[in-house]
Amino acid sequence: MRSEQWVIRELPRAAARGEIAAVFQSQVDATSGDTAALEALSRWYHPERGVIPPQDFIPIAEESRSMDALGDAMLRAACRYGAALLAADRRIEIAVNVAAVQLANAGFADGVLRRLGEFAHPPALLTLELTESRPSPASATDELHRLRALGLGISLDDVRTVDEAEFRARGLPISEVKVDRSVIERLPEDDEVAAALVAYARRHGLRSVAEGVENERQWDAVRRLGFDRAQGFLFGRPIRPEQMSERLAAEAAGPGQREL
Template identity: 40%
Template sequence: MSFQPSTVPLGESELSEAIARGEIVAHFQPQVDLRTGDIVAVETLSRWDHPHRGVIGPGEFIPLAERTGLIHRMGAHMIEQGCRVAAGWIGRGRPVEVSINVSATQLSAPLFFADVISSLERTRLPPGLLTLEITESQAITDIRPVRDHLGQLRDRGVGISIDDFGTGYSSIERLLRLGATELKLDRTLIQAHSDSTLALVAAVVSLVHERGIRVVAEGIETADHLEQTRRLGCDRAQGFLFAPPTPSTRLEQVFSANRPADWIAAESL
C-alpha cells in the first residue's frame, strides 16, 4: 500500500487525541522461513486510521510523535496490540513470533523496558515469541544503559533486531554492541544490481551467521528478489510477494493463503 502525503500538516494535539481514541492501529506483515516456506512471524506496523483523511502511513506521524514525545504512549500501545494478537494466535494453535518497532527515543526511557515486561505478563505471551526491532530514525546517544536493558530482555528470551541494515546508523559494530539476535537487511540491499554490493552483503550475512544472528530480508516483491535472498543466505524474507501489511482481523486469510511450496528453494524439495 502506498500513502499519499497530506497537504495539511498534522498537529501534536490531533495526534494525541488520535492515540486516546484508538485511531493508531496495528497492521501485520508476515515473514516467511525460507527453509520451510511457512509464515513464522509477523511485523507490527503502525497506521493512523484517520476519520477524515483515511489511512495515514507512519512516515507522516512517527516523526511528529518522536519530536513531541508522544512516541512513548504510541509505542506502549503498539507493543500491547502486538503481544495481544500474537497471544491470541497461540490460542488458535498457531504460535507465531511478533516483531515490534521501537525507536531510539523509546529506548532512552527506562520505563519502556518495564512496560515491555508488563505487556508480556498481561497478555501471557511467551517472551521467546517477541522481537523488538530497533529502527534507524535516530542514533542512540547513550548506548550503555540501553545495551544493559536490552540484555535483560534478551535473557528473558526476547529477540533484539537491528532494522533497515544498510541505512542510517546501521553497522556491524552497533549490531554486536546491542547484543542483537537478528539483522534485517534493507530493501535497497536486496534489490541491488551491483555485483560488488551483493558480494559485500553476502559477506555480512556470513559474518553474522557465525555469531548466531538470524538474517531477515525486507522488500521482497518479486520472484527475482526471493531468489536473491536465497543466494545471499538469508533465513527469512518479508515483502509484498508474500502479503502486504494487513489488519489483525484479516490475518486468518493471510495464513490460509500461504503456499509454503512456492517459497521453498527447489533444491530442498
C-alpha cells in the same frame, strides 16, 4: 506533513482514542517458504482525514514526545494478536518496531514486560526491531540485555552495510539483522553487500532477514545467499489482524498462493 501543526496537536490523543492500529506483514522462512513471523506496522486511522501512513507521523512523534504512547499502543496490539494466535494453536513470532526515543525511557523494559504479562504472551515469541532513525542511547544497553535474558529477540532494522551493523550493534544483545530493501533491490545482479551481511550474521550467530523482496529473482537470490528469512510484497502486503488470521488458516490447511 512534518510542518502541519495539526499532527503535533492531535497525535498525543490518537493512541488514547484507539486511532493507532496495527497491520501485519509476513516474514517467511527461506528454506520452507512458510510464515515464520509477523511484523506489526502502525497505521493512524483518523476519523476525518482517513488512513495516515507511518512516514507522515512517526518522525513527528519522535520529535514531539508522543512516541512512548504510540509505541505502547503498538506493543499492546502486537501482544494481543500474538496471544490470539496462540489461542488458535498458531505459535508464531511477532515483531514490533522500537524507536531510540523509547529506549531512552528508564522504564522501557518494565513497560514491555507489563504488556507481555497482560496478554500472557511468551517473551520468546516477541522481537523488538530497533529502528535506525537515530542511534540507540547508551542507557538502552541494560534495558535490552534484561529483555534478551528473558528470551525476547532484539533486531537491527534497515541495515545497509557491515560497518553500520557493527556500529549499531556495539554493546547490544542483538539476535537478528534485517537487511534494508535498498540492498535487496539490487539483487541478483549486485549481491556483494547482501552476501557480506549474511556472512556477518552467521559469524555472530545472528538470524538474517531480507527486507523488501518483491519478485522471484530477488527471492531466488535471497535463498542462494543463505538468508534465514525474507519479508516483502512478494509474500503479501500488510493487512489487518482478521485478514492475516484467514491467510494463516489457509496456509495451515495446505499450499497457498502468494499475494502479489
